[in-house]
Amino acid sequence: xxxxxxxxxxxxxxxxxxxxxxxxxxxxxxxxxxxxxxxxxxxxxxxxxxxxxxxxxxxxxxxxxxxxxxxxxxxxxxxxxxxxxxxxxxxxxxxxxxxxxxxxxxxxxxxxxxxxxxxxxxxxxxxxxxxxxxxxxxxxxxxxxxxxxxxxxxxxxxxxxxxxxxxxxxxxxxxxxxxxxxxxxxxxxxxxxxxxxxxxxxxxxxxxxxxxxxxxxxxxxxxxxxxxxxxxxxxxxxxxxxxxxxxxxxxxxxxxxxx
Numbered sequence: 434x435x436x437x438x439x440x441x442x443x444x445x446x447x448x449x450x451x452x453x454x455x456x457x458x459x460x461x462x463x464x465x466x467x468x469x470x471x472x473x474x475x476x477x478x479x480x481x482x483x484x485x486x487x488x489x490x491x492x493x494x495x496x497x498x499x500x501x502x503x504x505x506x507x508x509x510x511x512x513x514x515x516x517x518x519x520x521x522x523x524x525x526x527x528x529x530x531x532x533x534x535x536x537x538x539x540x541x542x543x544x545x546x547x548x549x550x551x552x553x554x555x556x557x558x559x560x561x562x563x564x565x566x567x568x569x570x571x572x573x574x575x576x577x578x579x580x581x582x583x584x585x586x587x588x589x590x591x592x593x594x595x596x597x598x599x600x601x602x603x604x605x606x607x608x609x610x611x612x613x614x615x616x617x618x619x620x621x622x623x624x625x626x627x628x629x630x631x632x633x634x635x636x637x638x639x640x641x642x643x644x645x646x647x648x649x650x651x652x653x654x655x656x657x658x659x660x661x662x663x664x665x666x667x668x669x670x671x672x673x674x675x676x677x678x679x680x681x682x683x684x685x686x687x688x689x690x691x692x
Contacts, residue, residue, distance in 0.1 A: 434666070434669075436469060436473060439469075439474075439666065439668075440473065440474055440477050440478075442666070443456065443474060443478075443586070443618065444477070444478060444481065444483070446616065447478070447483055447584075447586050447616050448481075448483075450616070450663075452663050453610050453611045453614060454610050454611070454661060454662060454663035455606050455609075455610050455616075455617040455618065455619055455661055455662050455663070456617070456618050456619070456662065456663065456664055456665075456666065457618075457619040457620075457621065457623070457658075457662045457664070457665045457666065458470070458618060458619070458620045458621075458666050458668050459620075459621050459622065459623040459624075459665055459666070459667055459668065460622065460667060460668035460669070461622055461624065462622050462625075464668055464669075464670050465668070465670040466590075466620050466668050467590055467620065469668070469670075470485070470487060470588055470590070470618075470620060471487060475487065478586060482584065483584050483585065483586060484584070484585045484586070485585070485586045485588055486503065486506050486507065486585055486586065486587050486588065487588040487590060488502050488503055488506060488587070488588065488589055488590065489590045489591045490589055490590065490591045490592055490594065490595035490597065490602070491590075491591040491594040491595065492594070492595075492596065493595050493596060493597060494596040494597065495597060496557060496597060496601060496602075496605050497557055499557070499589075499597070499605070500553075500554050500557030500558050501557075501558065503554055503580075503587070504554060504558045504580060507580050507581075507582075508580075553605065553608045553609050553612065553613055553615075554580055554609075582613075582615050585615075585616070586616050586617075586618055587609070587615055587616065587617045587618070588617075588618045588620060589602075589606070589617065589618070589619050589620065590620040590621075591620070591621070592619050592620065592621035592626070593621050593622050593623070593625040593626045599626055599650075599654050600650070600653055600654060600657065603654065603657045603658060603661050604657065606619065606661055607657065607660060607661040610661065611661075619662065623665070626651070626654060627647060627651045627654070627655075628647070628648045628650070628651050629645040629646060629647055629648065629651070630645065630646060630647075630648050631645050
């Protein structure tokens, strides 16, 4: 599957999937997964008014920290929307403005009368900040509206580098997709998640090699993944598409002419 086909596949998942499950994009370190998500996938999805919320799990130690990161990212996007509207109102948009272009590209919000509420995030944020969940109905409505996830794709990167136990991460994702109906893309080097242990020297394969088996934790990971992730996509870098995307970042007339 080329990068265009991959993007179309993820967009179809975002718009039409009803399985209440996540997707996983996996590949070795350095193959370009993160670059693709940040500079190609997010840009294409924004054209269809879909925000891509990208959170790196690298160094994240608790689910509470993850909830905070998601919450703050979502709140930041609301702030960007307000700033973009203010810039437009002051008529600065009549002149070419790179800042305005950036806000318009990254600050889009899905306008919907129906909010998709993520109870998982709400509970986590309240717990992290020691906020009582015994709020008034009006306050709860404000909190729900502040983290509307309708039409958005949550991308959790560097899953294998997180300090959170992998089983806890998968349980958290399962709550998001199954109970809250949120769309989630996990980006990981799955080879670093699955761990193996050698069997006894007497158990060898036909080539005389000592066979290996998944550790008990890895077996548990596989079990919960089967319930949580509907499809695992193996990422293969498209060098031509990647180079074109990199050149576009420079906004240079000479580079533009070469594309």
